[in-house]
Amino acid sequence: MSILFKNAKIITTEKGSMKVLENSYLGVDGKFIDYIGTQKPKKTYAEEIDMYDKILMPGIVNGHAHSAMNLLKGLGSDLPLQEWLENAVWPIEGKMRDQDFVSGMNMIILEMLASGTTSFSDMYFRPMITQKCIEESGIKADITRVLMGIGDDIDYATFPDRFESIEFHKNFDGAFDDRLHVDWCIHAEYTISEKIAAQWAEEIQKLGGRFHTHVSETKREHVGCIERHGKTPTKWLSDLGFFNLPSYAAHCVWCTDDDLRILKEKGVTIVHNPTSNMKLGSGFAPIQKALDMGINVSLGTDGSSSNNNVNMFEEMHLASIIHNGYTCDPTIMKPEAIIRMATLAGALEQGRKDTGTLEVGKKADIIAINTDAPHMVPDYDTLALVVYSAQASDVCMTMVDGKILYKNGEYLTMDRDKVFHDYMASHKYLSAFAK
Amino acid sequence: MSILFKNAKIITTEKGSMKVLENSYLGVDGKFIDYIGTQKPKKTYAEEIDMYDKILMPGIVNGHAHSAMNLLKGLGSDLPLQEWLENAVWPIEGKMRDQDFVSGMNMIILEMLASGTTSFSDMYFRPMITQKCIEESGIKADITRVLMGIGDDIDYATFPDRFESIEFHKNFDGAFDDRLHVDWCIHAEYTISEKIAAQWAEEIQKLGGRFHTHVSETKREHVGCIERHGKTPTKWLSDLGFFNLPSYAAHCVWCTDDDLRILKEKGVTIVHNPTSNMKLGSGFAPIQKALDMGINVSLGTDGSSSNNNVNMFEEMHLASIIHNGYTCDPTIMKPEAIIRMATLAGALEQGRKDTGTLEVGKKADIIAINTDAPHMVPDYDTLALVVYSAQASDVCMTMVDGKILYKNGEYLTMDRDKVFHDYMASHKYLSAFAK
Numbered sequence: 059m060s061i062l063f064k065n066a067k068i069i070t071t072e073k074g075s076m077k078v079l080e081n082s083y084l085g086v087d088g089k090f091i092d093y094i095g096t097q098k099p100k101k102t103y104a105e106e107i108d109m110y111d112k113i114l115m116p117g118i119v120n121g122h123a124h125s126a127m128n129l130l131k132g133l134g135s136d137l138p139l140q141e142w143l144e145n146a147v148w149p150i151e152g153k154m155r156d157q158d159f160v161s162g163m164n165m166i167i168l169e170m171l172a173s174g175t176t177s178f179s180d181m182y183f184r185p186m187i188t189q190k191c192i193e194e195s196g197i198k199a200d201i202t203r204v205l206m207g208i209g210d211d212i213d214y215a216t217f218p219d220r221f222e223s224i225e226f227h228k229n230f231d232g233a234f235d236d237r238l239h240v241d242w243c244i245h246a247e248y249t250i251s252e253k254i255a256a257q258w259a260e261e262i263q264k265l266g267g268r269f270h271t272h273v274s275e276t277k278r279e280h281v282g283c284i285e286r287h288g289k290t291p292t293k294w295l296s297d298l299g300f301f302n303l304p305s306y307a308a309h310c311v312w313c314t315d316d317d318l319r320i321l322k323e324k325g326v327t328i329v330h331n332p333t334s335n336m337k338l339g340s341g342f343a344p345i346q347k348a349l350d351m352g353i354n355v356s357l358g359t360d361g362s363s364s365n366n367n368v369n370m371f372e373e374m375h376l377a378s379i380i381h382n383g384y385t386c387d388p389t390i391m392k393p394e395a396i397i398r399m400a401t402l403a404g405a406l407e408q409g410r411k412d413t414g415t416l417e418v419g420k421k422a423d424i425i426a427i428n429t430d431a432p433h434m435v436p437d438y439d440t441l442a443l444v445v446y447s448a449q450a451s452d453v454c455m456t457m458v459d460g461k462i463l464y465k466n467g468e469y470l471t472m473d474r475d476k477v478f479h480d481y482m483a484s485h486k487y488l489s490a491f492a493k
Numbered sequence: 494m495s496i497l498f499k500n501a502k503i504i505t506t507e508k509g510s511m512k513v514l515e516n517s518y519l520g521v522d523g524k525f526i527d528y529i530g531t532q533k534p535k536k537t538y539a540e541e542i543d544m545y546d547k548i549l550m551p552g553i554v555n556g557h558a559h560s561a562m563n564l565l566k567g568l569g570s571d572l573p574l575q576e577w578l579e580n581a582v583w584p585i586e587g588k589m590r591d592q593d594f595v596s597g598m599n600m601i602i603l604e605m606l607a608s609g610t611t612s613f614s615d616m617y618f619r620p621m622i623t624q625k626c627i628e629e630s631g632i633k634a635d636i637t638r639v640l641m642g643i644g645d646d647i648d649y650a651t652f653p654d655r656f657e658s659i660e661f662h663k664n665f666d667g668a669f670d671d672r673l674h675v676d677w678c679i680h681a682e683y684t685i686s687e688k689i690a691a692q693w694a695e696e697i698q699k700l701g702g703r704f705h706t707h708v709s710e711t712k713r714e715h716v717g718c719i720e721r722h723g724k725t726p727t728k729w730l731s732d733l734g735f736f737n738l739p740s741y742a743a744h745c746v747w748c749t750d751d752d753l754r755i756l757k758e759k760g761v762t763i764v765h766n767p768t769s770n771m772k773l774g775s776g777f778a779p780i781q782k783a784l785d786m787g788i789n790v791s792l793g794t795d796g797s798s799s800n801n802n803v804n805m806f807e808e809m810h811l812a813s814i815i816h817n818g819y820t821c822d823p824t825i826m827k828p829e830a831i832i833r834m835a836t837l838a839g840a841l842e843q844g845r846k847d848t849g850t851l852e853v854g855k856k857a858d859i860i861a862i863n864t865d866a867p868h869m870v871p872d873y874d875t876l877a878l879v880v881y882s883a884q885a886s887d888v889c890m891t892m893v894d895g896k897i898l899y900k901n902g903e904y905l906t907m908d909r910d911k912v913f914h915d916y917m918a919s920h921k922y923l924s925a926f927a928k
Contacts (some may be wrong), residue, residue, distance in 0.1 A: 131882070132873035169867035277821065336818035337881070366881035367868040375807070378724065380815060383771035386712065392571050432604035433802040435913075436920040438567035439761050445564070446772070446801035451886030478870075485871040492873065 059104055059460065060087040066109035068424070068438060069116070069248050069397070070094050072414040075271055076394050077439040084114055086422040087148065089235075111430040113440060115397070116416050117423035117458065118370045119404025121329040122270075122308040122358030124182045124204075126154070126162025128169075129481075129488055132364040139276070139338055145493060147363065153491045156187045161480040163188040163288040167195045168477055169368050171464040173450035174425040176457075178368075179306065179329070179358070181243055181270055185226050192238045195472045196463045198423070201226075202243035202270045202410045207254040214257045227267060239268065239408060242303065246272035247283050247291045252298075259298040268409055269300050272421025273307035280312035292317035301326055306407045308358065311335055311343045318348055327354040328406040330399065332376035334360035342384045345377065349395060356403040357396075371450040374400050375478060378445045393441035426455035494539055494895065495522040501544035501861075502875060504551070504832070505529050506850040510721075513875045518634070519549055521857040524670075524894040529853055546865040548875060550832070551850050552611025552858035552893065553805045554839025556764040557705075557793030559617045559639075561597025563604075564916075564923055565798040572775055574711070580928060582798065588926045591622045596697040596915040598623040602630045603912055604803050606899040608885035609860040611892075613766070613795070613803075614741065614825050614843060616678055616705055617874075620661050627673050631898045631906045635843045637678035637705045643690040649692045659843070662702060671896065674703065675841060677738065681707035681717050682726045694733040703844055704735050708742035711775050715747035727752035736761055741842045743793060746770055746778045753783055762789040762842040765834065767811035768794035769834075777819045780812065784830060791838040792831075806885040809835050813880045828876035861890035 063086075068079040093099045127147075134146025136149030154162075159182075170178060177198035182188075185203045192199050203226055205219040214220065223242065231240035241398025242262040244250050250258075262269065272279040273291050283291045290315055295301060295463055301324035308329045313321070322327060331347050348355050357377060359368045378396045382388050413421040427448055429437065437443050443477065456464040463471050498521075503514040520538055528534045562582075569581025570737060589597075603608050605613060612633035618625075620638045627634050638661055638686030640654040649655065658677065666675035677697040679685050684691075697704065708726050709715040718726045727748055730736060736759035743764040748756070765780050785789050789826075792812060794803045813831045840849025848856040862883055864872065869887065872878050891899040898906050 070729075129871065132871065132877050135874050135877040136827050138824060142823075165867050165870065172867065271685070333814060336814035337823065339817040339821045339823035341818060341821055362868075366877065369868065369884070371811070379768060379771035380818070382774040383776060383815070384819070386774045386776055388577075388772065388774035389571050389573055432600050432607065433804065435600065435799075435916060436564065436567065438923070438924070439570050442567050442570040442801065446570070449804070449884060449886055451884055481870060489871070489873070 060085065062099070062106045063109045063114060064098070064106055067113045068094060068115065069440065069444070071417050076397065076441060078116065084424070085418065086460045087328045089421055090416055091416060091420050091422050094249065094416060095314070109426055109456065111428065112333070113427040113429060113444065114259050114416065114424055114453065115427065115444065116214060116401040116414055117425050117456065118400050119408065120170065120176045120178035120358050121327070121356035121372055121404045121407050122331055122360055123166070123178050123180050123368060124361030125166045125180045126159045126182055126188065127156070127363040128166050129158060129484055131366045132243065133363065133492060146265070147492065150488050150491045151362060153488060156184060157480070158484040158488060159184040159188050160191060160324065161477070161484040162192040162473065164195070164477040165481045166362065166368060167191055168469065168472060168474060168493035171195070171197060171469065172453065172481040173369050173458045174453035174456055175368065175370055177404065177408060177410070179241070181245070181269060185240070186222070189230050189233070193234050194471065195460055196458050198237045198458060200239040200241050200268065200270070202241040204245050205243050205258070206245045206249040208249055210251065210252060212254055214254055217254065220258065222308060224265070227265065231267065235459070241268040241270045243270045243299070243344065246279065247294055248279050252287065256298055259300045263299055263302055267303060269303040269305040271295065271300070271307055273310050274312040274317070275309035277312055285426045290314060290317050292320050296320050296324060304409055306356070308360070309335065309340065309343060311341045311346060318344065318351055318353065322351050322353050327356055327403065327468035329356050329358045330377055331360040332373055332380055333365050336376065336380065338364055342381065346381055346385070346390045347484055354403050355358060355399050356407045356408050357399040367448045370400055371448055374445050393439070393445040398443045422457055422460040424457045425453055427452045428454045495520065497534070497538035497541045498544045499533070500540055500667055503529060503851060504548065504875065504879070506852050511832065511876060512925060519851065519859070521892070521895045524855050524856055526851060526853055526855050529727070529851060537648070540690065544861060546863065547889065548862040548864060548879065549851065549859055550862065550879065551836040552684045552848070552860050552891065553609045553835050553850070554615035554841045554843065555605065555610050555793050555803060555805055556741065556762070556791035556842050557766055557795055558601070558613050558615050558803060559796030560601045560615045561594045561617055562796035562798040563601050564589070564593060564597045564919055565763055566801045568798065568927060584928065585923050585926045588923060590760070591619060593919040594619040594623050594924060595626060596912070596919040598626040599630070599907065599912040600766065600916045601797065601803060602626055602632050603904065603907060603909060606630070606632060606891045606904065607888065608806065609888035610802050610803065611858040611860065612843060612845070613841065614676070614705060616680070616713070620675070620768060624665050624668070624673060628669050629906065630717065631672070631893050631895060631896055632844070633672045635674040635705070637674050637676040640678050640693070641680045641684040643684055643686060645686065647686065647689055649689055652689065655693065659700070660683065662700065666702065670894070672751055676703040676705045678705045681714065682729055685716050687722065691733055694735045694896055698734055698737055702738060704738040704740040705739070706730065706735070706742055708745050709747040710744035711753070712747055725749060725752050727755050728806050729757050731759060739844055741791070743795070744770065744775065744778065746776045747835050748779060753779065753786055757788050758787050762791055762838065764793045764842065765812055766795040767808055767815055768800050771811065771815065775797055777816065779817055780832050781825045789838050789841050790834050791842045792834045804885045805835055806883055828874070828880040831880045842913045857895040859892045862887045863889045
């Protein structure tokens, strides 16, 4: 199958910098982009799609999510974190059945595809069950089975989180033509004993793969780790060897300059989650500093129960403005850096060097943004328009690996009605346990 | 004309608190709400509209805007404020013709109606020209002719900003069945001489009306005022007598506790503009403190050239989370307070006691929000859903004074194609002057 997009405004990348082509052409053959230019290509494509009034940009990567937690969103709004977890989240989460993980995951994928997300990094339970949602929908994902191990009574040899993680990795890493990556994880320093963590770090380094974790999200976690271990979460993770794997660390709100130097040296990606950091009162991550140091910074929503959606346009917007407010400097966090965070940096986080930009030879992970709307005129600066003016609802097409999965409100690989039906059944079942 | 909305989720107000009615009815007769209840009313309405899966809430009031500046949005993104104004904005603004103010205003009204805004407070030029956009569209507005007067050579007797303001007020305050209010203004302390300001304050107190200004938006302005006058902008305005009129003050980012006490004592509304304050690096306004003191705090977008849209759902979202992040306290800025800021507080700012809530006897300024979307499920907490999950694009109906102005993408009082045509003509003309 080959498709030629014509009359498009295209955010392409040349020599590492974004460039906007007006009224241009982008050709897709199979899974790959095979043409970008201002002139119509000589080659004939099976289908031509008019993208007049549309911006084509790379698909968005949600760098940190807890998918099926969308079933819990809105519960215990505005409670302090611990109270929210203990009284609102955990009592219901413990009741979730396999089908609830599936219905939550499918609903998240509907939301992601409609809002331009072509890949996401997920940390949650029952990945052996939810992997089929990735297979069927056509989206990309790096999924990890959340691993927690507090308590001295855990026997590493029979630790179920470990077995499930390894089993999942063995069976599904690279599945579905590499759309699914299975990464390793510990939830966070404060939810695992050092003894278990050390054994796990040693084992996964031998197995190889990528590592996903939470780092210094709250001051309490950061300071608590120093009290527990005499070092910051970053140093603790690094010393245990986790960062010898390609790694991505969610939040990093309270990371020190020394922490940032470790992350830079180890090539760790920071996943910035601005909505979550604001809403939960976690604080302002040192993102401009990390960017200035050359650290790869991607962007994520965190779980939609603490967000409360998976709208990456909201994250781009927040990332672009809150740091200006915090530092009283309007010149930082430029639109190009923000778009890079939401696209290429996320692809690199996931070890996907074949996507993240619109360039010939890259995988065709592409979204189209409609500009025929009052809030999208005029266009003096297309990158600024995407970051400051655009809404997730302006996304009118989402393509992954050359296949259109979403177009003008229609899902081409998913049964929207069935997903809603199953989701509402899960919601009905779970809401009975809500306090 | 009478309309009955049925099967709706309704955010109504009882004894000053918001309450959500499920599966309920709201009747509109003429300009007013004449029924709200869970039972079908006995009265027969001319039309019944099914609002299954929809939330009805009060129309949103944008408390501070500079409408036609949308023609300049995206120009000079991320420049420091002064450089942005001097090099990007002013050279073009000076070239705007009457028709450009009209095309900019009409485009803003399209954007506002599609995103649930039923009234706005505007400070800009040529109100005698743009008032017809208010008349024709059916939206409500408090408009003021921006008034600036720096320089000792200004002769108050022949000062054109003054004459235009008074002429506009005389001819149009209360026009269009009170949809248009004409308010008084000075742009800000730093753009007017004290001599002119004192005469103006005296004159408008005699004329009566409402007063709109910028207060302590930036640290530079706040500190500069203390240097110039030995007092803060709030104290300076208060001492000159401006706040003896019902007043609303945009930004108040750098207001001191003493300033807040003055604003409280004088009954001044603070208009919070979170996107603008973040994007321009102005800082964090003391909003929770103001709310705790009982100050009326409304919400605004500021000009869409420094936003870059007039999306009040974005403002609600930001207002609800950035202060949590800044204070590291997730329990402040509750959803009900945020919705009140965006609705009732704005109505009170504009002196419109007959709107701002959904209650029997109030004007029917109502919007409907679609919840049949992946990001809008589940609904454990409707107020939280509106603030944290909803998008402006979920607005599917906007009614002002009992008249539907926007429904499912269609404008009932405006010619969308003509507005776009005229706007693009203005844009083409103006962009020739862009550097």
